[in-house]
Amino acid sequence: xxxxxxxxxxxxxxxxxxxxxxxxxxHLAGVLTERGxxxxxxxxxxxxxGAIVAAVKALSKAVDHVFTSGxxxxxxDDITADAVAAAFDRPIDVRDDARALLQAHYDxxxxxxxxxxxxxxxxxxGATLIDNPVSTAPGFTIENxxxxxxxxxxxxxxxxxxIPTLTGGAPxxxxxxxxxxxxxxxxxxxxxxAAEFADLSxxxxxxxxxxxxxxxxxxxxxxxxxxxVAMAKLKDIFPA
Amino acid sequence: xxxxxxxxxxxxxxxxxxxxxxxxxxHLAGVLTERGxxxxxxxxxxxxxGAIVAAVKALSKAVDHVFTSGxxxxxxDDITADAVAAAFDRPIDVRDDARALLQAHYDxxxxxxxxxxxxxxxxxxGATLIDNPVSTAPGFTIENxxxxxxxxxxxxxxxxxxIPTLTGGAPxxxxxxxxxxxxxxxxxxxxxxAAEFADLSxxxxxxxxxxxxxxxxxxxxxxxxxxxVAMAKLKDIFPA
Numbered sequence: 001x002x003x004x005x006x007x008x009x010x011x012x013x014x015x016x017x018x019x020x021x022x023x024x025x026x027h028l029a030g031v032l033t034e035r036g037x038x039x040x041x042x043x044x045x046x047x048x049x050g051a052i053v054a055a056v057k058a059l060s061k062a063v064d065h066v067f068t069s070g071x072x073x074x075x076x077d078d079i080t081a082d083a084v085a086a087a088f089d090r091p092i093d094v095r096d097d098a099r100a101l102l103q104a105h106y107d108x109x110x111x112x113x114x115x116x117x118x119x120x121x122x123x124x125x126g127a128t129l130i131d132n133p134v135s136t137a138p139g140f141t142i143e144n145x146x147x148x149x150x151x152x153x154x155x156x157x158x159x160x161x162x163i164p165t166l167t168g169g170a171p172x173x174x175x176x177x178x179x180x181x182x183x184x185x186x187x188x189x190x191x192x193x194a195a196e197f198a199d200l201s202x203x204x205x206x207x208x209x210x211x212x213x214x215x216x217x218x219x220x221x222x223x224x225x226x227x228x229v230a231m232a233k234l235k236d237i238f239p240a
Numbered sequence: 241x242x243x244x245x246x247x248x249x250x251x252x253x254x255x256x257x258x259x260x261x262x263x264x265x266x267h268l269a270g271v272l273t274e275r276g277x278x279x280x281x282x283x284x285x286x287x288x289x290g291a292i293v294a295a296v297k298a299l300s301k302a303v304d305h306v307f308t309s310g311x312x313x314x315x316x317d318d319i320t321a322d323a324v325a326a327a328f329d330r331p332i333d334v335r336d337d338a339r340a341l342l343q344a345h346y347d348x349x350x351x352x353x354x355x356x357x358x359x360x361x362x363x364x365x366g367a368t369l370i371d372n373p374v375s376t377a378p379g380f381t382i383e384n385x386x387x388x389x390x391x392x393x394x395x396x397x398x399x400x401x402x403i404p405t406l407t408g409g410a411p412x413x414x415x416x417x418x419x420x421x422x423x424x425x426x427x428x429x430x431x432x433x434a435a436e437f438a439d440l441s442x443x444x445x446x447x448x449x450x451x452x453x454x455x456x457x458x459x460x461x462x463x464x465x466x467x468x469v470a471m472a473k474l475k476d477i478f479p480a
Binding site: 010013014015016017018019020021022025026027028029030031032033038039040041042043044045046047051073074075076077106111114115116117119134135151153172174176182183184185186187188190191194201202203204205206207208213218220 | 250253254255256257258259260261262265266267268269270271272273278279280281282283284285286287291313314315316317346351354355356357359374375391393412414422423424425426427428430431434441442443444445446447448453458460
């Protein structure tokens, strides 16, 4: 059975302007690979209602799980929850259980649950909450879309809350062999290995270090024994 | 006149598997912002012909310039050039000027221009070459799509070759003000500033440091004087 598929949707002008470098995609990619869920696509869009709605619609149709990052805080530029609700044509309003979580949190810290903070309790109808052990304000899952915060510590915690609830596949195993030769010298033998081991994926990732070219050859697959055979062949062709 | 728009398309299984963290998007985002070209969307897709073709078609229609990264080397998994040619329904073959560049390069280094390396001279009909001062093998521009290498040093050099050929807009200016208070306390005054300065964009980016919440407030716009007025107002409301 093929592995479940996923897509990541990063929401935020700060990524597109180059102000902030997205860290959440790389984290999620590693977690999904371990879980045997294939990340098929990533999109980054701006804090724009239409752009978010269009991306949620397209991705939620294309893959089994969509993970979003960003735009669920209390400020005026946090429009993700409303956009996701619109994508699924659902009403959205402050929900009692989410409000209670926030109320208890701000009571503990002696802060006021003001109108801005209360926006973080706006949840589309029919969604389930995603636990946020870092800063309380919950994410939510609606249909196959998991809506999470952009702050990396909170995003990572929410990923940890969601992942155990998903059915995983066979984890993708991967082995890397570093070769101190340019890709042009590797291409032909690599193509032969790729053809022989069609059930595995053979990738070549060139690098340049101290003026010399080299390549990391990565073989991926779900069958550890096959991976071993292919790696042995590779090391035979390109000894250390 | 609104600024020209752009999209970035990153091609590579190694990003989606979490093996490699993409660095090229962040670099391009900063360069485009300086040049006054608005990066509207980023997509990451796998080394899959259909996925690349679909993304090139969608993005090249949606924005003024598409920049791609990855998949133009000599190995079997480098399929970007063929996919981009297919997206525009153009034939692709080894081109004499690209072959001459490679021939001279490998002659200098005493290496053979073998069949694998010659694949890097495959250029879709009607494209113009993008200079690669780092490792010679050229990128190319076809229609509004700029096809570049994935290795960051080569990608950055190609970006530097392409950017001066593009018409820029008014550079986006940005000022940041760091406030040691949670977003929930900032939201209302920020929304007022955002409403008053509708020609600017006001963003709030929360962080957590040493157990305390704070937020970087970023105001962006093309009019330096307006930006100054808005920043003065902001600092008035939230003194250092």
